[in-house]
Structure formats: structure tokens, C-alpha cells
Amino acid sequence: MSTSHAEHDHGHGSGNGDHVPHVLPFKVYIGTFSTLLFLTVVTVGASYVDLGHMGNLIVALLIATIKASVVALIFMHLKWDHKFHAIIFVSALLFLAVFIGITMSDTQFRGEAEAIEAKNPVDLKDPFKAERAGDVAVPKAAAAPAAAGSAAPAAGSAAPAATPAKH
Template identity: 50%
Template sequence: MSEHSKTHSHILPLKIYLSVGVALLALTAITVGVSFIPLGGFNVVVALLIASIKALLVALFFMHLLYDKKIFMIIFAVAILFLALFITFTMFDTMRRGDIDVMQEAPIEKNAIIYKGKGSDSAAAPSMTMPD
């Protein structure tokens, strides 16, 4: 008695695999080309967008997500949405990194005994304090 598998393998023509491979190479070339264009903060956005398209192509065709049960596609989509949400919140931090107050050097206590030298006026060692 032979067992019949309820799952069916999805054998795709070689033409599809080659087309997806060429698309991945083209997207990689576009990513490299765009990196030389000064877009400011949008360089990261463009690179992430292209990387997302490449990941989608790999998931749909090489992982056969396009031809599998739809629940797997839903799980994949929800995971990608959460990843995009986390990356978006992380990108908010990159816009605010320069807002930290600059520390200025100032003596801790000008007349502290630790700063008194042998018979000479030694300068007070600098410390870090917040500006006024």
C-alpha cells in the first residue's frame, strides 16, 4: 500500500527562476547605483525599499510562498508589517541623534586642595558640566 502525500510540490519552469535571478541582480545594481546619488536621509529609505522588494521576490518564488497555502502568506505579511513598524520606530532615533546637549569643560571647584601645586599656581583640571 503506497502512501499518497497530501502536499504537492510546486515545480516551476527554469525560465521563472532565471527571471527572478535577473531581477534580483538588477535590483542589486540599482541599489549600488542609488547609493552614489546624494539623497540625504532618503538613501536609507530607498535601500530598505529595494531590499524589501528583493526579499519579497525570494519569499514568493524561491520559498514557494506564492503557491502555498494562503495562511503562510498571511503570517509572512504580518511578520513583515511588524518588522517595518520596528524599523520605522528605529528610524525616528536617527533623526534626533544630534539633539544631545554639548558638554563644556569647567573646573569642578576652583580652590579645591587637589588642584594646588607645589609652590605654583596650577590650573584646575577640567570637568564636564552642562552649559547655562
């Protein structure tokens, strides 16, 4: 049975000399499975501990990444597979990181709106509302509460659904 796949491609992992390529021992699978179950419990448990805005996220992502690596390396045989397949897989993650990272370099550093709004309490808190500032002068009394409620415009506004975009 010298023509088995992968035997000359994957030198290691199939030490038993059998023609079947790198059949992993059963205990590897059961071990992986237990690890995954254990980590699931850990991640659920960790979510009950309040670690702050980023803390919980980082812990959850860390555990998820360990789980994902285990699945990829063992269940998906990436550890014994061609290096090129690992490169393919990692490059996907790399490009995803580029995508998310650079997009966030925009969305995280835009945020000029609030500053302007605070400085410029014209009655235009809600650009979608039909009314606009009066011709004569901006009534100062009307402008002040609008500025106060400006942190979350849609939540505070009376009826966001009543003025949908034109269709």
C-alpha cells in the first residue's frame, strides 16, 4: 500500500506504518472534545465576572481563540496538513484583522459630532425632523434642552419611527 495519500506529504503523525494517513488515536479526539467542553464552561463562568468594558471581551475572545485553534489544529488536521493550508487559513485571519483594524481607525476617530453639537446648540439635534430653526432668531430656551438631550438623539426623541427616511 505504498500509494496512500499523504504518506510522503505528511511525514509525521502516522507512526504505525499503516497505509491510512495519520489516523489519530481516539484519545486525541476525546481529549480535544473534553478541552472544548471545559473551555465552554470556563467562558460562561467568566462572563459572570464583571471585568469592565474591554476586560470581558478580551477574556471571551481569548478563550474563543484557544477553542478555535484546537478545532483547527486537531479536528481539522491543520497540524499535520500541508503548511500551505495553514498559510491560507492564517492569511484569511490576517486580512480580516486588516479589514476590521483599518475600518476602526476611521470609526473610532471620527466622533466630532458631539463636540460640535455641544458648542453649537442650534435646534438641529435631529437632522431628520421636519422643523428647523426659526427665521427670526434661535430661541435660546428651546435650544438648551435639546442640547441636553443630545447624547442619544434617537432614544430621547419623541418618535423616531414617525419620521422615517423618504422611500
